[in-house]
Amino acid sequence: MGYVADRWHKTRPNPDDPPCGEHKGLVASKNHGKGKRWQARYDDPNGREITSLHKTKTEAEAEIVKQESAKQTGSWLDPKAGVVTVEKYALETWLPAQGIIGRSVKEYRGAIERYLIPEWGNRQIRSIRPSEAGAWQQLLTTKYKLSGGYPNRVARYVRGVFKLAVVDRVIAVSPFDGIKAPILVESAVFPPDVAEVRQLIAAAYKPLWGAMIELTALTGLRSGEIRGLRLSRVDFLRRTLHVEQQLVYEAGRGLYFDDLKTGAGRRVLPLPKRAVDLLAAYVAAYPPPGGGEWEGLVFSMPGGKPIGESTLDWAFKNTCRKAGVEPRHWHELRHHYASVLIAGNENPKVVQKRLGHKDVMTTLRTYAHLFAEAEEQTRDVLDAAWAEPGETAAQQESPQQGGRIPESRRSTGALKQVSS
Incomplete structure (x- = not known):
């Protein structure tokens, strides 16, 4: 006492x-x-x-x-704990606690240094009020002119700083409690269809680009994942591809292999026969480097050097121009893969797993309109299941169109059957 x-x-x-x-x-x-x-x-x-x-x-x-x-x-709570400045806590406590890889550390730190520290860096963390938290989120669009999903992303980092401070018993309550995060805006994606992808493959001016375009369309790999694909990650017998690392670039270090950003990104993809045959033919014609830093790299430049992201983007834009299609980004091939799975009635959880998304909500937000396009097929399935003997789904009229619901299909009749 x-x-x-x-x-x-x-x-x-x-x-x-x-x-x-x-x-x-x-x-x-x-x-x-x-x-x-x-x-x-x-x-x-x-x-x-x-x-x-x-x-x-x-x-x-x-x-x-x-x-x-x-x-x-x-x-x-330690009465003196909350006197730590926002900058000190964010950079020295929150950032190291995230357990993220080097490139992500740079991204997170950049967001904190650009949008949080200029506003609250020298303030005691306990001094931030909810009204100020709400006003700060507005600055992301009004002062810093962020758009799309960036306001939500930056706010998520900063809200995480204060959430950890609560867990650490530095402050009792986060000033963001009760303050809605910026709306996560997801732009609708309209990926190329199979016919357009075939055009791109045919227009590729090197077998390297054609093979990479086709394999990405068949697997949904990210740019860093396809560029960092090693032969040892392909199981030709079981027709699977182990996605475990990616090729990344960092200033001062150059290109190197790195782990994926999240555990969900590590996945095993089932390969269709077309992808297996494509890989087998390509590595037979262009054997990967047999040793050194880039040993086993499936896709590389002359001399076994890895492919930079800007090089791949440049090649893809030229391929689009040569194919006579609208300019596209490499990531749209990943969207193509997702759209094919969705059109084939794969459920959202399967699509999430194949793409390596952290949670299914990310998948649903990104491809909601594509899932919506499957509504008509759902109607057809239900109509076919409930059709009267000898009746086709097309023959079923809705009450709004003046058709009469047969007695056996009325809800009251169904209730009578259940009660009996």
Whole structure:
């Protein structure tokens, strides 16, 4: 249990100490008249002494009761913890706690340094109010002119900083609690169909680009995944592809193999026969490097050097121009793969797994309109299932069109059958 100390007077005065001229029966200490008189002292949950100063003894006693009660309920917070600045906590505590790879660290740090630190960097983390949190989110679009999904992404990072501060017991409540995050805007994707992909493959001016276009359309691999594909990750016997790493670029380091950003990205893809045959023919004609840093790299430039992302984008744009189709981005081949799966009635969870999305909501947000296009097929399936003997789905008229629902198909008739 804590106790209250009188800073202005000695607890064990010497016999010859003169009495305090202001407070009868007490002996003044060297702190007499300096600052607040009463000091509340108590131990934190780890046994470390915590002190705070107060004007009156009653206030100091109330502080001790408050802190001891918080320790009992498990809601205790170090009163001094929240004085850490937003910048210091974000960069020295939150960022290292994310468990992310080098490129993502650069991305996260960049967002914090560009959009958070200029606004709140020098502020104590406990000083940020909910009203300020809401106003800061508005600045992402009004001041920093972010659009699309970027306001949501940046806000997600910053909200995470304060969420961790709550978990760390640095602050009691996040200022973002009760503040809605910016709407996540997902642009509708309109990927090339199979006919257009065939055009692109035929127009590719190198077997390298043609093979990469076709394999990406058949697997949905990201640019870094297809460029970093190694022969050892292909199981020709079981017709599977193990997606475990990617080729990335970092300033000052160049191109190198790196782990995928999330655990969901690590996946095993079933390969169609066309993809297996394509890979087998390509590696037979263009054997991968047999040793060195790029050993087993399936797709490479002359001399076995890896392909940079800008090189691949340039080649793909030229291929689009040569094929006479609208300019596209390489990522649209991944969208093509997803659209083929969705058209084939694969459920969203399967599509999520094949694409390596972290959660199914990402898949649904990105391809919602493609799933919606399958609604007519759902109607046909249900109509066929409920058709009367000898009746085709096309012969079924809806009541709105003036058709009459047969007695056996009316809801009341169905209820009678159930009750019997």
